[in-house]
Amino acid sequence: MQPVLEEAGRRLPNGGRHARCAAAAPAAAAKSDGKGFLPPGETGNVAIDSIVVVVNDDVITQRELTNRIKDVTARMKAQNVQMPDPADLRRQLLERMIVERAQLQMAKEMGVRVDDQQLDRAIGRIAEAQKLSVQDLRNQMEKDGTPYAAFREQIREEIIMQRLREHEVDAKIQISEAEVDSFLAAEKAAAAEQFEINISQIMVRIPDNATAEVIAQRRARAEEVMRQLRTGADFAKMAATYSDASDALQGGVVGWRQPERLPPVFAEALSKLKPGQVTPIIKSVGAFHILKAVDRRSLAEAQAVAAVQQTHARHILIKVTPTMSVADAKRKLLELKERLDNHAAKFEDLARLVSNDGSAAKGGDLGWLYPGDVTPEFEAAINALKIGEVSQPVETSFGVHLIEVLERKSDDVSKERERNNARQAIRERKVEEAAESWQREVRDRAYVEFRTDDGAAAK
Secondary structure (H helix, E strand, C coil): CCCHHHHHHHHHCCCCHHHHHHHHHHHHCCCCCCEEEECCCCCCCCCCCEEEEEEEEEEEEHHHHHHHHHHHHHHHHHCCHHHHHHHHHHHHHHHHHHHHHEHHHHHHHHCCCCCCCHHHHHHHHHHHCCCCCHHHHHHHHCCCCCCHHHHHHHHHHHHHHHHHHHHHHHHHHHHHHHHHHHHHHHHHHHHHHCCCCCCCCEECCCCCCHHHHHHHHHHHHHHHHHHHCCCCCHHHHHHHHHHHCHHHHHEEEEEEEEECCHHHHHHHHHCCCCCCEEECCCEECEEEEEEEEEEEEECCCHHCCCCCEEEEEEEECCCCCCCCHHHHHHHHHHHHHHHHCCCCHHHHHHHHHHHHCHHHHHHEEHHHHCCCCCCCCCCCCHHHCCCECCCCCCEEEEEEEEEEEEEEEEEECCHHHHCCCCCCHHHHHHHHHHHHHHHHHHHHCEEEEEECCHHHHCC
């Protein structure tokens, strides 16, 4: 094994040299202390990172792996998830990093990019969700020891991988009207007994085109997990140690699922369980699975409430820009509200004149709104208003609004909305299955060369 990045530049499959490798070139021939760094005082004292894995024409370095281990360890401890053995944690994270690196390379080849402006907007939304300014978020991260520049690149990579998945998986999902019909028929037939289950999983992956011997080895691994579970082992720890699923380091938590949104073989096995019980080993096309029914709850109450409240509302929106601050927007809207309260102007006329929303041409009319159609702040405001009442300025991620409620009604969910909900449920199930399969394909197509014994064992 060659521990220096210069050597990696000579051994990459395409004969090229990655930037990380080239950075170590000036020190490649220098004397090393055997730990990957030059002794202090040596000429050309440049730290040389070691290579853990070569992935196509890129590398994963020991420093990157160490930093990821630190981050995930801190997160698992904060969530009170039992820690797996260090070697198992290292193996799990290394495999995840290999898949991520392969996806990022594919995205680069396809021209998937996220520019700084798009990244800034995404980080702004993250800060807003935590009720912080971007500067406060940055200060908090650096206080916790996370460099802000590294955080930005992590978010950029996550967005890139999400866009790649949307292109390669989500966009290719097709749902027929017959599937929607079947889904709705099954949903109505089971309405009286409908429920959902909080699920955790342990998945032992079977490589594509695996021989009978390899399949037997993977089954033996699943059987060893089951043996430990039967003797009282913690499920979350077993998932973090043995599972090949992307949720392994969250203790295998899948979350609440309705049985009809699960593969039939999973739904059948889970329907027989009480909370806290686990299924026998289930074999799918590409893996062995052990599922745990963490909890179970009825959907009867939700199904009984067939009617929803709709609100007919209109608004005036002033967007926040470099030349229009939040305070200025609120001040302007308060002036408009005073005119409305004094009956000196009509709402629809002011909306057409000053609103920055596409509804301005219709006098600000938003039509009938269902719960969830607008932002939480906007929805809370319209719920608090009486019919004919105009709100105080309301700030949302879109800007600052004046809102007027025109009328309300309770109505059954429309047939089209019902079918849209069915399509969404079918899509979620299909995307989940297709994404798992696609990630396996990306991993299997990648050239992967481990440079350590631990890494080779993980392969």
